[in-house]
Amino acid sequence: MDKKSFSQHISRQYNEDLEHIITRVMTMGGLVEQQLEAALDALVDGDQAKGEQVVTSDYRINAMEVELDEACTNVLARRQPTASDLRLIVAVIKTITDLERIGDEAERVGRMALHLLEEDRRRSPMAEISALGEQIKGMVRGALDVFARMDAEQAVRVAQEDIKADAQYDSIIRHLVNDLENNPKSVPPVLDIVWATRSLERIGDRSRNICEYVVYFVRGKDVRHTSFEQMAEEATGDRH
Amino acid sequence: METEVKNTTSAGAATMAQKVETLPSERQTATPEVKMSASDLNLWYGDTQALHDINLDMYAREVTALIGPSGCGKSTFLRCLNRMNDLIPQVHIKGNVMLEGEDIYDPSVDVVQLRTFVGMVFQKPNPFPKSIYENIAYAPRLHGTGTSRSELDDLVESSLKRAGLWNEVADRLDTPGTELSGGQQQRLCIARAIAVNPEVILMDEPASALDPLATATVEELIHELKDNYTIVIVTHNLQQAARVAGYTAFFHMGRIVEVNDTDTLFTNPKEQRTEDYITGRFG
Amino acid sequence: MQRRLTGSANDPLIRARYRRESRFKAYSITALFVAFAIIVAFFTDIISQGYSAFWRAEIEVTLDYNERAERIGRFAIPEDLREIVSRGAVRSIPLQIRNNPALAGTSRTEWVPVYSRIDQYLKGKEELPPALVRQVDELKAAGVIRTTFNWAFFTSGDSKLPELAGIFSAAVGSLLVLAVTLVFAFPIGVMSAIYLEEFAPDNKLTQAIEVNINNLAAVPSIIFGLLGLAVFINTFGVPRSSALVGGLTLGLMTLPIIIISTRAALRAVPDPIRLGAFAMGCSRWQVVRDHVLPLSLPGILTGTIIGLAQAMGETAPLIIVGMIAYIPEAPTSIFESATVLPAQVFTWASEPRKAFVEKTAAGIIVLLAILLTLNATAVFLRRKFERRW
Numbered sequence: 076m077d078k079k080s081f082s083q084h085i086s087r088q089y090n091e092d093l094e095h096i097i098t099r100v101m102t103m104g105g106l107v108e109q110q111l112e113a114a115l116d117a118l119v120d121g122d123q124a125k126g127e128q129v130v131t132s133d134y135r136i137n138a139m140e141v142e143l144d145e146a147c148t149n150v151l152a153r154r155q156p157t158a159s160d161l162r163l164i165v166a167v168i169k170t171i172t173d174l175e176r177i178g179d180e181a182e183r184v185g186r187m188a189l190h191l192l193e194e195d196r197r198r199s200p201m202a203e204i205s206a207l208g209e210q211i212k213g214m215v216r217g218a219l220d221v222f223a224r225m226d227a228e229q230a231v232r233v234a235q236e237d238i239k240a241d242a243q244y245d246s247i248i249r250h251l252v253n254d255l256e257n258n259p260k261s262v263p264p265v266l267d268i269v270w271a272t273r274s275l276e277r278i279g280d281r282s283r284n285i286c287e288y289v290v291y292f293v294r295g296k297d298v299r300h301t302s303f304e305q306m307a308e309e310a311t312g313d314r315h
Numbered sequence: 316m317e318t319e320v321k322n323t324t325s326a327g328a329a330t331m332a333q334k335v336e337t338l339p340s341e342r343q344t345a346t347p348e349v350k351m352s353a354s355d356l357n358l359w360y361g362d363t364q365a366l367h368d369i370n371l372d373m374y375a376r377e378v379t380a381l382i383g384p385s386g387c388g389k390s391t392f393l394r395c396l397n398r399m400n401d402l403i404p405q406v407h408i409k410g411n412v413m414l415e416g417e418d419i420y421d422p423s424v425d426v427v428q429l430r431t432f433v434g435m436v437f438q439k440p441n442p443f444p445k446s447i448y449e450n451i452a453y454a455p456r457l458h459g460t461g462t463s464r465s466e467l468d469d470l471v472e473s474s475l476k477r478a479g480l481w482n483e484v485a486d487r488l489d490t491p492g493t494e495l496s497g498g499q500q501q502r503l504c505i506a507r508a509i510a511v512n513p514e515v516i517l518m519d520e521p522a523s524a525l526d527p528l529a530t531a532t533v534e535e536l537i538h539e540l541k542d543n544y545t546i547v548i549v550t551h552n553l554q555q556a557a558r559v560a561g562y563t564a565f566f567h568m569g570r571i572v573e574v575n576d577t578d579t580l581f582t583n584p585k586e587q588r589t590e591d592y593i594t595g596r597f598g
Numbered sequence: 599m600q601r602r603l604t605g606s607a608n609d610p611l612i613r614a615r616y617r618r619e620s621r622f623k624a625y626s627i628t629a630l631f632v633a634f635a636i637i638v639a640f641f642t643d644i645i646s647q648g649y650s651a652f653w654r655a656e657i658e659v660t661l662d663y664n665e666r667a668e669r670i671g672r673f674a675i676p677e678d679l680r681e682i683v684s685r686g687a688v689r690s691i692p693l694q695i696r697n698n699p700a701l702a703g704t705s706r707t708e709w710v711p712v713y714s715r716i717d718q719y720l721k722g723k724e725e726l727p728p729a730l731v732r733q734v735d736e737l738k739a740a741g742v743i744r745t746t747f748n749w750a751f752f753t754s755g756d757s758k759l760p761e762l763a764g765i766f767s768a769a770v771g772s773l774l775v776l777a778v779t780l781v782f783a784f785p786i787g788v789m790s791a792i793y794l795e796e797f798a799p800d801n802k803l804t805q806a807i808e809v810n811i812n813n814l815a816a817v818p819s820i821i822f823g824l825l826g827l828a829v830f831i832n833t834f835g836v837p838r839s840s841a842l843v844g845g846l847t848l849g850l851m852t853l854p855i856i857i858i859s860t861r862a863a864l865r866a867v868p869d870p871i872r873l874g875a876f877a878m879g880c881s882r883w884q885v886v887r888d889h890v891l892p893l894s895l896p897g898i899l900t901g902t903i904i905g906l907a908q909a910m911g912e913t914a915p916l917i918i919v920g921m922i923a924y925i926p927e928a929p930t931s932i933f934e935s936a937t938v939l940p941a942q943v944f945t946w947a948s949e950p951r952k953a954f955v956e957k958t959a960a961g962i963i964v965l966l967a968i969l970l971t972l973n974a975t976a977v978f979l980r981r982k983f984e985r986r987w
Contacts (some may be wrong), residue, residue, distance in 0.1 A: 083596045155554050157593045164403045295583025402876060404799055427879045435877035441870035443889060452889070454878040502876070511878060 089154055090225040096146050096167055097223075100174075103139040104219040107174050110136065110181040111215055111278065115208040117188035118271055119201055126192070129185030136178035143171045162295060166288040170222060173281040177215065180281075187271040190280040194264035200250045204272060207243040210280070211275045214240060218282040229308040230286035235303055240279035247272050334399040347374035351433075351515055356410035358391060358400065365391050367570045369410070372564075373515070378537060378546045380560030380577065382553060384592065387566040389549045393517050394549060397433035398426050409548055414515070421452060434508035439521040440500030442492030442507070447484050448493045450503055451475065451510045458473075458511065470510055478506035479536050498529025502536060514542065518548040522555060535560050553593055556582045564590045611910070644966075648921055648959025654748040655712045655720045655759060657737065659683055662705040668695045673746030681730060682737070684711040686759040689770050711750070712743065714761040714953040720745065724952055749959065755926040763946070765961055770928040771772030771841060771921070771936035772910060778845020778932055779909050781854055784902055787856030788847075791898075793822060794857070794887050795864040815854035822851040822913025831919060839935040841918035848909040855908065861899020863894035903976040912938040939965045 084090050110129050117126030147168050150156060156164050191199075217233035220226075251265050251272075290298045290310045298306040351373040354387065358366035361594070366388045373379045373396075376383050383388040391400065400406045400417060411418045419429050431454075451471045457463035461470045475481040482501045484495070492503050501521055508516055522530040537546060537559045550556050556563050557577055564574040566587075573580065573589045584590045659679055666673035671691035676684050687710035691906045694738035695701050711717070716734055720743070727732070754766030787960050798804045826847030830836040836843045875885040916922070922941045929936040937945070943961040946954045 089595065102337065143477050157557070158584050158590045160594045161582055285365075346759065376836055397877065399876065402873075427881055430879040435873075437870055437873060437877075439870055441868070441874040443874065446894060454880075459887075491642065505879065507874075569736065573606060 077307040079265075086154075087147045089150075091119050092146070092150055092154070093160070093163065095149070096164075099139065099143055099146070100167055100170060101219065101223055102175050103136060103143065103171060104215075104222070106132075106136055106139065107124065107177050107181065108212070108215055108219065110178055110185075111212055112291045114184035114188065114206070115179040115183050115188040115212065116208065118191070119205045119208060121188070121192055123192055124190065126185045129182055130189070133178050135183040140171050140175040143167065146245055159292065161267040162292045168290040169288050170285050173284045177278050177281050180278045184271045187267045187274075188269045190272075192269065193263060197263065200247055201270050203243065203247050203250065204268070204275075205239065207272065207275055208248060210236065210240045210243060211278050214279050214282040221286055221289050225289055225293055227290045230289040230293075231303070231307045231310045234286040236285040238303075240276060244272060244279075320572065332561055337498050338405050343446040345439045348376060349412050350374070351412065351547075353392070353395070353412045354410060356392070356395060356412060357407065358388075358406065358408050360403070366395070368569075369557060369566055371571060371574060373545055375545050376541060376543070377560050377561040378541050378548060379418075380563045381549045381566060381592075382545065382551075382556050382558035382563060383566030383572075385402060387567040388569040391517055392512065392566065394545060396515070396517055397430050397435055399435065403428060411575040424454055431511045432513055433515040433517060434511055434513035435517040436501070436504050436508055436519070436521050439547075440497055440504050440505050440523050442495070442500050444491060444493050445477075447492050447495070447503060450507050455490045461510075474506040474510040475503075477509050477540070478502045479532065479539070480506055496529065497525050498532055499523060501529070501533055504542075505533075505536060509544075512546070513584045515545045515547065518546065520549055520551060532556070550581055553581075565592060567592070606644060609732045613920045616895055643856075644962050645958050648723045648956055648961075648963045650723070651723075651956040651960035652748050653908040654707040654750070655744050655745050657683055657712050657743050658685065658707060658709050660705055660707045661688070661710075663691065663695055663703060665699045665702075667691050668702065676870060678733075682712055682716050682734065682743075684713050684761045684911055686762040687711050688758065709744070709746075712950070713760045714759065717761055718953050721956075723956075751957075755834055755928055756924060756937075757795070760949075760957060763954070763957055765939065765942060765964060767925045768937050768939045768942035768961075768966075771844075771925065771941075772938040774841035774929060774936060775844040775848060775916075775921075775933050775938055776906055776910060778842055778905060780902070782846055782849035783852040783905070785852050787902075788860050788898060790853075791857045791860035791864060792886060795861045797882060798892065804890040811854050811857050815858055818914075819851055820846055820914040824917030824921050825850060826915060835985055837933050837935075839923050839937075840937045841929060841932040841934070844916050844921045844936070844938065845932065847915050848912060851915065852905040852909045855905035856898075857900055859905070860894070860898045863897025863901065865897050866897060867893045896979050900976040900980045903972055903979070907976075910938075910972070911940055911965065913938075913944055913971060915984060916941055917944075940966070955957045961977065 084093075108187050110132060113122075113125040114129045115131075116122045122151060147164050150164055154160070167200065208304065217229070221230040221233055248277060251269055254261060255265055284299070287298050287306070290296065290306060294309050296309040298309050301309075330349055349372045353369050353371045356366055356369040357364065369388075369392055371379075371392075381393060382388045394400045395408065396410060396419075400408070407578055408420060411420055412417070414429075414432060417424070419433075434444045443455070443561075451474050452461065452467045455467065455470055461467045472481060472485075475484060480499060483499060484490075484503075492500065494498045496502060501524075502586065505516070516526045521537075522533045525533060534555065537548065540546060541561075548556070548559065558576045561575065563587075565572045565580070565584075573584060575585070580589065582591060584593065590596070603744050615838060659675055659781065661667075661674045662676075662706045664676060667688075669692055671688035674688050674691050712720075715724055715726065716730075719726045719731070719734065721736070732985065734743065746764075750762065751764045752766035752769075753766050754762060757763040794804060826843060829840050830843045830846050836846065847863060871889050871893065872885055880888070916938055922945065923935050923937055924945070925935060925937045939961065943958055943965065946958040946961060949958075
């Protein structure tokens, strides 16, 4: 599928509407990336300013979701899109929902980072958390990249990164559970870290969702709740 | 936990995926019964070939929509199904069209009889300039299927009821059909077609001359008629095809580019040309 | 504020445009006025000349069925009135006496027409010798001469005596001729048109036929007269001067008009009606009979009436087939010699006697009235049965 195909309608206004929606989704994605970056900085480096910035900026992402929802509703009402246009709009509506949730999760990470500033962070597995953070950041960037280029094959590769993220998450949780068993007094800070890690893991899942929407848009196949093998098959094989 | 489902039980995921896959086919009857089918149908207007190797099955008690740009041959094909093209000089046809195993182009087939099995409704409502009653009673009287006054009365009433027009015209059956509103006229034409008790109803853009409300009533009628008749409809209105048809065939330059169930054709067409057409990318 | 919509006030181009427009309008109005003036002048002239023919002077005389009158009718009239009473009025007296001998020797008083010159004098159209003028004036003052509506103009045939000449025989002739024309041309014309329009394939042959029919409608009518002479009289031996030969000749002339107007009426029936009928399983003939013909009938009738009206006004071809004869008695069958209204007008117009001038004009008035009535009927039919679909 030509990733620019949505700009070849006879109706120029339609092209502009769709292009505008795509551009805004990318802007929203950029904002989400910034939030995630700042939240990780706050969590890993204990940067208070960034933590506060994350908490106070989430409304911008929410506002963009509302705006994009409206734009999509308008296209549905005015254009009655079909085929790839319809799949694009459906994918966008779902993508922005996930982006908004990623924003929420980033906000939670920021909030937990602010909590942790008042706690003893030395015992936390910060190196591992930082590594998970980088992995997740990579996935979000990858998902946005896949969305921008509407590249189904790349989408599978990015989605598969989720396996690695889940493994890292499991390892961190195990570490923290160990820590709690050994040192029951550290419950409050550990819980904060569990929440933050959990949020990061969820961001990974949502990035994977976005990749699945791209596969749906490009191939017309719903690959949610399927194995990676099936997803790869649908994404790379001939159409149908 | 979600992660675990995704990672560990791929077998379970596969079953789920299968279930998702089977959903659309569950909506259709197991093996649809083919009512009419065209095979390798070619048609020429003089030296110009208008239809190329058309192969299309039309299923019983289903609506099959024919879509495509102007001049793509969809109306020409529709008219092949009750041999209306016979009226145009210089048309010649190769290939065949089967109506339940009978080739309607067989030399022994009587066209007049064929048309009582395959009725037709036209783009512009064309009630005869006679009373509503006469519009419907005309053909049954002609074909001898209704002879006595009481038989005809019953037939007129049942046809109008099936066409959803009875309540609106019951008290003025003697007024000219041409005095009804556009949507009513079209439903009268449908009632007129039904009165002959056909098995297949062909509709050539039946709502293109109607306003949206009248269109909606006609579409609703098509939806109801589907239970008893095989309907083939030509339409320029893609949304209309999407709304009323179970199967959709996309015609382009005298060929069928793609046939599929309507859901698939409108969400995920196989062919790029279909995609371009239904999303408005022809230019 | 700068006003931009003042137009001609300050734009020479717009002014010039309006000037051209009003000049063109003035030309058109002038043309219309000239045409209208000609028509008014024509009607004024004809009516002013002709209206007097619908009146005639009568005189009250005592008819004496004496012995001399048994041989010559004039002798039934008092001697001093013999110059005044129409000779034609008493011409039949010998016959009356012969048929009814009881009349002999009796006398009775009757209103009879006056001699045409007296009639013309009373209408102020002719001079008379002074003595006669005095006598007529006296009779008129005494109420013995009166002016009444000239029923005889409508009820009697042609006559050499202007005061007795009427249009009855010509009118009957016209009627018979038109009946023959209608019976001959209508079925053939309508059937041909139906075949050409609804059944015939569109090929070189039918196109050639169509072109020829259109050309036929433009052939000068006298050619049809020659054709009628050659074919009907010389070949088939149809009686010369008869309504039959006249009607057939006019039928030939009317045929293309009926065919063309019928085809136009058939073509005006919208195709969806035909398609709808075909889709119901109608055969071609059922489509034509049940749907096309009922819808096109008003148009066909209109065309036919206009064709007949044209035939009715036609003279030249009828002269060729001999329908210009002197016919005092109305024909009783289509095989008898007959004349038609325009031919009668033509005959009267070539009469030198002054009294025939008003007869000619009156004949024209009657002819025009009939033609206008026919055309009005055509318009009425078209209006009344015009279908909206």
